[in-house]
Amino acid sequence: MKNLVILVSGSGTNLQRIIDAIDNGEIRNAKVSLVIADRECYGLERAKNHNIENILIPRGKNFSDELAKQIPQNTDLIVLAGFLSILKPAFCEKWSGKIINIHPALLPKFGGKGMWGHHVHNAVIEAKEKESGATVHFVTSGIDEGEIILQKSFDITEDDTPETVAEKVHLIEYEIFPIAINKVLNNVTI
């Protein structure tokens, strides 16, 4: 059984999707062994509701050092699921190849510092992009720069707003995240 540690900062709908995908067999041979949040958020409540071990490490300059102490050595994959703190390079290097992130756009476009959540969708609409989507990628010390594992796009229509784009991106995330996790953990594509 592979051990997943999930990092969250927000409502945790992607965390919920991962929990459900493990329950229904879409993600095989895995368990969420720990959820870590960098602030009070509903993602933490979801962990509690499922009796998953959970820790709050307040965000700030010591976050990565504290995180390093809390991640069990037998962790197979660290999954950033709507996680908003930037991890220190030393942490990314130590867990190289074992940290993945979901990003709400088609990287390498609309990534980097400050590009998270609604900021991404505002920028996409502002730039009059013809498409957006979601990307699952490995985490390296370069923000949103690690190797892409899986990406899926959709067409933006004239009626789309940052809010409707956000909803469409979320649906794509729920589709590709379990597939990407299964691929990295078990080297299989469902």
Ligand code: GAR
């Ligand atoms: C997701 O859309 C995720 O891609 C984004 O935050 C949202 C979290 O939703 N992550 C980032 O912007 C990270 N740069 P959730 O809490 O409902 O899973």
